[in-house]
Amino acid sequence: MSDITDTGPVIAADGTPLKRSLARALRRQKIRALMLIAPLLLFVLLTFIMPIGDMLFRSVENNIVMDTLPKTVVALQDWDPDSGEPPSEAVYAALAADLKVAVEAKRHTRLGTRLNYELTGISSLFRKSGRQIKKWDLAQDAPFKAKFIDMNDGWAKIAVWRTIKTYSPKYTNGYFLNSIDMQKGTDGAEARPENQQIYITLFKRTMFMSMVITISCIILAYPVAWILANLPARTSNMLMILVLLPFWTSLLVRTSAWKVMLQQQGVINETLVWLGLVADDARLVMINNQFGTIVAMTHILLPFMILPMYSVMQTIQPTYLRAAKSLGATNWTAFWRVYFPQSIPGIGAGSILVFILSIGYYITPELVGGTKGVFISNRIAFHISSSLNWGLAAALGAILLAVVLVLYWAYDKIVGIDNVKLG
Amino acid sequence: MLGMFTSSDKRRANLPDFTNGETLLADGANSAAFVEFERVQKSYDGENLVVKDLNLSMPKGEFLTMLGPSGSGKTTCLMMLAGFETATHGDIRLGGTSINNIPPHKRGIGMVFQNYALFPHMTIAENLSFPLEVRKIGKSDREKKVMRALDMVEMGAFGGRRPSQLSGGQQQRIALARALVFEPELVLMDEPLGALDKQLREKMQFEITHLSHRLGITVVYVTHDQTEALTMSDRVAVFEDGRIQQLAPPDKLYEEPQNSFVAQFIGENNTLEGTVKEIKGETCLVQLDNGDLIDAKPINVSQAGERTRVSIRPERVEYNKDRMPEGAHTLKAEVMEFIYMGDIFRTRLKVAGKDDFFVKTRNAPDQVRLKPGQQIEIGWLAEDCRALDA
DSSP states (O other), X not given: OOOOOSSSOOBOTTSSBHHHHHHHHHHHXXXXXXXXXXXXXXXXXXXXXXXXXXXXHHTTBOHHHHHHSHHHHHHHTXXXXXXXXXXXXXXXXXXXXXXXXXXXXXOHHXXXXXXXXXXXXXXXXXXXXXXXXXXXXXXXXXXXXXHHHHHOGGGGOHHHHHHHHHTOSXXXXXXXXXXXXXXXXXXXXXXXXXXXXXXXXXXXXXXXXHHHHHHHHHHHHHHHHHHHHHSOHHHHHHHHHHHHHHHHSOHHHHHHHHHHHHSTTSHHHHHHHHHTSSOGGGXXXXXXXXXXXXXXXXXXXXXXXXXXXHHXXXXXXHHHHHHHHHTTOOHHHIIIIIIHHHHHHHHHHHHHXXXXXXXXXXXXXXXXXXXXXXXXXXXXXXXXXTSOOHHHHHHHHHXXXXXXXXXXXXXXXXXXXXXXXXX | OHHHHHXXXXXXXXXXXXXXXXXXXHGGGTSOEEEEEEEEEEESSSSSEEEEEEEEEEETTOEEEEEOOTTSSHHHHHHHHHTSSOOSEEEEEETTEEOTTSOGGGTOEEEEOTTOOOOTTSOHHHHHHHHHHTTTOOHHHHHHHHHHHHHHTTOGGGTTSOGGGSOHHHHHHHHHHHHHTTXXXXXXXXXXXXXSOHHHHHHHHHHHHHHHHHHTOEEEEEESOHHHHHHHXXXXXXXXXXXXXXXXXXXXXXXSOSSHHHHHHSSOOEEEEEEEEEEETTEEEEEETTSOEEXXXXXXXXXXXXXXXXXXXXXXXBOXXXXXXXXXXXXXXXXXXXXXXXXXXXXXXXXXXXXXXEEEEEOOTTOOOOOTTOEEEEBOOGGGSEEEOO
């Protein structure tokens, strides 16, 4: 052991500072612990963190213009888009040189696709021009300005050149602006035309519907969790199977079951018509809209609310309620003042889980959401697999991730993350 | 709170002297029964009775302990009184009115739970304020009463803390204060000291007893710790098998157990088995299984020939010939073990073929210290040796 002196740090028996010798003693343990989790860490790094990082990076990455048209980009630096005149001959010459190389490598169409996201029509301009330029001879065919404009009058348009110049830097915020219904205009960011605005609406709808789903889950799950927590263990274990049953059924099957239930020729409508509660020609529209999405998703996400609630409620001893009653509280007061506050950590945990799961949900809204009930994730999927605008998909995903983190932070500030119990 | 103290002190003054429980029983008419159980039965499954025919009557201001092994029905009785369990049969009365159909929150009974049941999400002051709030008492009154109750248990400085920030003993005090803050006339305590260490438990035993006597409240206390029962109570009800085996003040319970169970359960006890030879008024002659004869006081035996179990307390056994009562039958004994315990000596003897017979003697200058292997004779006053049921 060591003596504690007023003058210096505590010294261990062999003369080294106690802190260092403690760290050395713990190092072995730490290394061993690290080695135990190393396979998982590596797996997560390779299959989760890196792909996500790469994807998020695509939301700002914009190498393609610089790489495909390096000379043109340099030449364009002197051109002022506000002059109202197309660029000078030097720029066209540079473009011809760049395109000649690009066409040979078959990269010009990719650039066209990229720039087409910003200005419709550029894609075909590049594709068509590519075929012609193949035949050009750079040494003899000058001057190129007239040749370009003669080939396709798109090359005389200021807008085309402005787009190339605007998106020439290596990094761009264009995708992010696009995800919030804005675009790069002449004077920085500006709102898109109204008929092109879609993402803000989708974000708002995703938030709103996730909130509705979370609240319905709370309302439905609370009594169930309460019963499960207060029944004898044998009965509650059996009922727990009913709660877990959805987990063992395919998500697609469950969603399709809701289709069967909710559609206009479905079980509910048929029953209502048969009972005479609804006229045959006025069947309820319960699917391919927000209602369908909310119903199906509430059902699918319900276990994620019940389980954390149940595990928290199980720890609340029944003596608290008895104590409250013995102190003069009615059943309701005892519940509201004593039981409910203690169950809030479960509600919090369930809500975070359900909310975060639902704002990123994809399959169910896709199947039962129609056009009015789709989420932002459906749009992301569209850009990933159909329009192939991965940059925009990445930007939308990044915003979604940021929203989740902000909500998590806000929750921590308001309720305190320490109050969350998942089990 | 102040009003409560004065009025209850008066109430207390009217009560008979609790040092002698017998007068209490005799003066039953003087102080009307406050809590009454009449022919109460309780079954949980419809097959077994947990409480069988319970009859109990206690006056205002009494400290009554229900003592018994676990599963003897004592906690069930307490829960029926509190209103958390309903009696399957019989009547429970409080202040003369039946409370069978009154829900717990309207009974106005204070309760201290085994694990305190302090609300973890409220501060100490909020915990104490809770029963006053649900009674719709004004804020300033509430604060005054809470402060008084906290001062009463010497926890005045802890109002702003959370229960988890207090030690077990402190939580216990708060639980007590919370059960008293709304000035109930009857307070129930369900093994409140079970979770405390020995030293703290003894301290709290005194505090609870003093407080309850000072406030003049009626207390029903449940415990399985006999020391606790003996030191704290005015009367003790010993439970076993759903029945009260004996209801008596602590001294009577210890010195005059009515049956073998009580004799065994309360304190240390030596048991010898035998057959009653003859009964002569206040004494009887018992022949032990090895043929030896001893004197005993007949309690649960009525005629010669009956099997009996005689019970004698270790501190009432005498082996010093000079102090042996005259004409007493003596037994031969062999010293097996001498245990020095500081204030007392414990000597294990082999008597009538059994080697678990203990003798307790005070550590005094003239006391004989026995040695293992020594052959001695032991005896006792006939009235200290009780012939109980076999």
